[in-house]
Amino acid sequence: MLDVYSGQDLAFTLRERESLGLKGLLPPAIRSQELQVKTVIETIRAAKDQLSKYLYLRDLQDYNERLFYRVLCLYTEELMPIVYTPVVGEACIKFSHIYKRPRGLYITVHDAGHIHSILSNWPEKNVKAICVTDGERILGLGDLGANGMGIPIGKLSLYTALAGVPPYLTVPITIDVGTNNETFLNDPYYIGLKQKRVRGPQYDDLLDEFMEAVVKKWGRSCLIQFEDFANANAFRLLEKYKNNFCTFNDDIQGTASVAVAGIICSARLTGMKLSQNKFLFLGAGEAAIGIADFIVMAMKEEGLSEEEALERIYMIDSRGLITVDRPAGGVEGHKIRFAKAVEHCKELENVIDMLKPTALIGVSAQHKSFNETVLKKMASYNKRPLIFALSNPTSKAECTAEEAYTCTEGRCVFASGSPFDPVTINGQTFHPGQGNNAYIFPGVALAVMACNVHHIPDETFLVAAKALADLVSKEHIAQGRVYPPLQQIREVCLQVAAKVAQYFFVESLATLRPEPEDKLLFMRGKQYNCVYDQVCNNNYV
Template sequence: MVSRLPVTGVEVVRDTIRYSGVSTPISEREGLGIRGLVPAAFLPLELDVERCMLQMRSKESPLEKYIYLHNIQDVSERLFYAILCKYTSEVMPLVYTPTVGEACQNFSAIYRGTLRGMYFSLEDSGKIRTLLDNWFTSKITTIVVTDGERILGLGDLGVNGMGIPIGKLALYTACGGIDPAKVLPVHIDVGTNNEENLNDPYYLGLRRPRERGQAYDDLIAEFFEAAQNKFGANVMIQFEDFGNLNAFRLLSAWQDKACTFNDDIQGTAAVALAGLLASNRLTGKDLIDHIFLFAGAGEAGTGIAELLALAIAEKGHLPIEQARKKIFLVDSKGLVTKSRLDSLQHHKVDFAHDVDDCPNLLAAIDMLKPTGLIGVSAIPNSFTKEICENMAAHNKIPVIFALSNPTSKAECTAQEAYEWTDGRAIFCSGSPFDPVTLQDGRQRVPGQGNNAYIFPGIGLGVLAAGSTRITNYDMLLAAETLAAEVGPEELDVGCMYPPLSRIRQVSKNIAIAVANQAHETGVATEQRPVDMGKYVESLMYDPFEEVDVHLGSKK
């Protein structure tokens, strides 16, 4: 928590991490100097949560609810996280996807001047290490950084993309128990090519075209080196929503130099793989028995494909090259094949197979007859009735994942996927969809392949072990752990993920597995505890636990 004792009541109120507002016991208010600064009544935290939920539910639009929740966070992080922990399934779609997409589009307009994260631009080159000293603590364990180029499926939003690191770190705390005093959202401002932003008089970022040259790489390198110098060599830095041009190469450049991963590539891959592993319990197939076809070949698509290939190779005792032959990609020019090698981006090359060319997704389905169709194209309605019907014609239980975010970019809806496959599809999505009741009365609950099932547990496991590196084997282990959390109740309604009400337990189990693996592979720097489960649990921030507000520690 915060290391020094505030000296005035006003400072206590402004210490948003620890301040509990009307949930501060009356007996403690005078000693804290806040008597007279808050109303006289005492509301237990549980009751204050209900008061706030009543107000939130009265708001008309998701964006209004988003703003209201973040106004609470600006005053009391404890109350904010108590709301998010108790009402995870209701509030998570407001704090993160899909509402965060609209919040990012309006970021400059709704910006409240709150101290929440740091902003570094090209104009700060050579000064980042000094600027990091402006942050209130050196005890940061977890950073999420974006350059705002590929925000969800919305594209280049520049500084307006800062809503994503803020939202992601809220989930690190709510879902994984990472101390909110030890997280840092970061935006690297290298300009934007979004004309709407550049023409907006209220846009808060650099007004210049996006930097593509050496100055960009130098700024990223300076940030990584400064962060490690300030916060320690094992500070975890998560890449978030970088464009395809930079995402893969930056991950490749830094994954052996820092404790880092790219959530769009690796986190998305792990949560999608978990859904596919869970689906095998309904299809009766092993991964090696499938043919997977991806609609979309960007960082999410090829990230999933690569982790899926690793899983096939490990489980089937195959060379990775042979495992990749079970996976096909369709991009904007059709099926990715060897005949296109000369023009392919590097991240698609390994999935360019020696098969006939197909001009589009439907033609590829007709030729390949895939058992699993995975949408990561950000092209809404691209899984048409004809495509879903073709998947159903080729498979008794077709696997259809429409993973693009936000909801407006989903390849199809849950209702469509079920109706067009006679209710036989296993459907998962990136954004939440409501349960569907079929014409025969059966209920289907679409699983949301939310990265929040993965990255908080990864972060917690890295923290528990003091890991210096994060690998694809960590992601594979996280996916397997998540898949094992899906119970008979979920399978009975076709849901491939556990309920969000259990997400903190899921994160804990992933963290235990990842931390143990870190010790076994030699990348851990912390002493291995006798009971990893108890140790991980001891690290988890819980807003409902009593805290000594004088010392910032659990009572």
């Protein structure tokens, strides 16, 4: 019953309680939103573990959305790791056991032919953005099936908290085609389909129907963000849909954008242009390929040919260095263009000795794979080696910030996917940069939604990467940072959105008319307001 009027809870004034018929249904105390925020953050800090904090915030999001976002906006750096990675990983593993109430839409393989009617069940009529997963590759945790719903819920929470996207314009969606996770198939509490994953034409037809149903229901400018699909599907679905739908894949394009932003910014620490580096990737999945493709794009802007740029990028997968005619095989698909005519090596240490790379990029989800030997080798060959341990969650990180700085005597330029505390080496304190996709995808989404874009070219994410790199100040660089501090991320996302919007209008991708003169002011005018006594923005066409 309280759901009807819980939008402000104890903040309702006496007059509001009388006019809304709430007298007696609430305690007599009146709490301002500021006091409510204080009680929330104190409760979170008193919680016994991280999952308890996650559950408390999820409950708050359900019963008082504006207070949830107000707290998240004011304590972004503290709460982001709880709302999203790394804690969301644990929440997804246990999602069926902690499930309380529905949020988002579940579409199963058995709903083929009826997807439009399912979308019509969503209560909001003006949906502008969707985050969708099929749960097959959740973070570095593997196939979590329907439990993967925690990811689109978390991603869209960051749309609002960081870029100000109105939450009522967004929908988290899970496409449930089964799971190959035996633990879940044998779990009586599992909330998804208890069957092996459907693949092939039946899977493709379901996705085609889903994409067309979204356009039919909410229009061609409705943003569809793909999240945590397995490599085999992620690349081909992006290629299939990106020119005809308003869509992007954050694991490929968002990860690539934020990583390239850090690499561009690292030039201010190393004194080397991006095109002067030699990159070695540990991992050759969607994140690695996405980053490498964007590095090639950026190198070409610095004057290199595509062939020259490709020659500066090497990759190691589960079978070792990706080489032409590799004895171990497995060089296919998007890996082919990065195969090199060099001696095949399997061990990372040997590859480093052979290639002497300037930058080591970890996207392998192999914990501790950047061991002491690896890090010291990188330091021996480079004055300022780039060490990017980007795998999420923290339990999958290739190394910690402390390990990277210690083994390189504080000389490395370090970035990670998960947050790490500052590290002091020889009296100097380094603030490790977190290459969090949240610097990129919320701002891109805000610009896409505000400008009524119908498709999103790859160049969008290079524009976003450059915008992000430009926001790293001299003071941040002096601290060893290659990203702005997380406490500034809301302003960062707004600035990124403005730069991306400018690109959309220059390239005639925006269908909104007339073109706003001040893009930053325009973006700010599209943002959601989570303060009780101020009107929520709804000026989206």
